[in-house]
Amino acid sequence: MLSLEESLKILKETNALLEGHFILSSGLHSSKYVQCAQLMSKPNKAYKICISLSEKINQELKNFDLILSPAMGGVVIGYEIGRLLQKETIFSERVDGAFKLRRDFKIKKNQKILIVEDVITTGKSSLECSQLVKDNGGVVVGYACIINRSNGKTLIKDKIISQIELNIPTYTEKNLPKELLAIKAVKPGSRNL
Numbered sequence: 001m002l003s004l005e006e007s008l009k010i011l012k013e014t015n016a017l018l019e020g021h022f023i024l025s026s027g028l029h030s031s032k033y034v035q036c037a038q039l040m041s042k043p044n045k046a047y048k049i050c051i052s053l054s055e056k057i058n059q060e061l062k063n064f065d066l067i068l069s070p071a072m073g074g075v076v077i078g079y080e081i082g083r084l085l086q087k088e089t090i091f092s093e094r095v096d097g098a099f100k101l102r103r104d105f106k107i108k109k110n111q112k113i114l115i116v117e118d119v120i121t122t123g124k125s126s127l128e129c130s131q132l133v134k135d136n137g138g139v140v141v142g143y144a145c146i147i148n149r150s151n152g153k154t155l156i157k158d159k160i161i162s163q164i165e166l167n168i169p170t171y172t173e174k175n176l177p178k179e180l181l182a183i184k185a186v187k188p189g190s191r192n193l
Contacts, residue, residue, distance in 0.1 A: 036118035
């Protein structure tokens with residue numbers, strides 16, 4: 001398994017972990033920004049992270065049938081973890097603001113589901129997937145992600161298996177530290193278009 005230092009080095013090399021002044025999709029400000037799409041766009045580097053995460057999942061969770069990931073961010077990581085663990089992998093998509101199963105994806109009654117994402121911050125997307133599993137008669141057996149940046153404040157009450165845990169402070173616009181005030185803020189997120 002990769003160490004935290006090795007994992008962080010890969011994130012920085014792939015521009016998946018940026019430093020500066022960022023306005024997050026929540027409206028909060030941060031000195032760091034995580035964009036796992038950059039990591040996943042470099043398969044040779046992403047593979048090392050995915051192998052390590054799949055080893056952690058295999059150690060902690062022996063019995064599950066299917067991986068469910070939220071679109072867009074979780075699709076590639078869900079696929080890769082499914083490939084490595086030899087598990088079927090599906091994804092949910094937003095339709096009229098709510099996650100749905102499309103493309104003839106199905107969750108069977110009592111099927112054991114692992115929810116896999118790229119980054120967990122509040123846990124909202126994972127919990128929406130969890131509700132989708134329950135609505136279809138399945139059972140959520142766990143959550144996994146490349147980066148857990150929830151700082152212990154996630155809405156998820158179950159254990160999260162993550163490759164990396166990052167404690168990245170966030171600030172309101174009125175409480176910005178001096179070092180962020182000196183840097184122009186940018187909005188890099190996919191929901192900030």
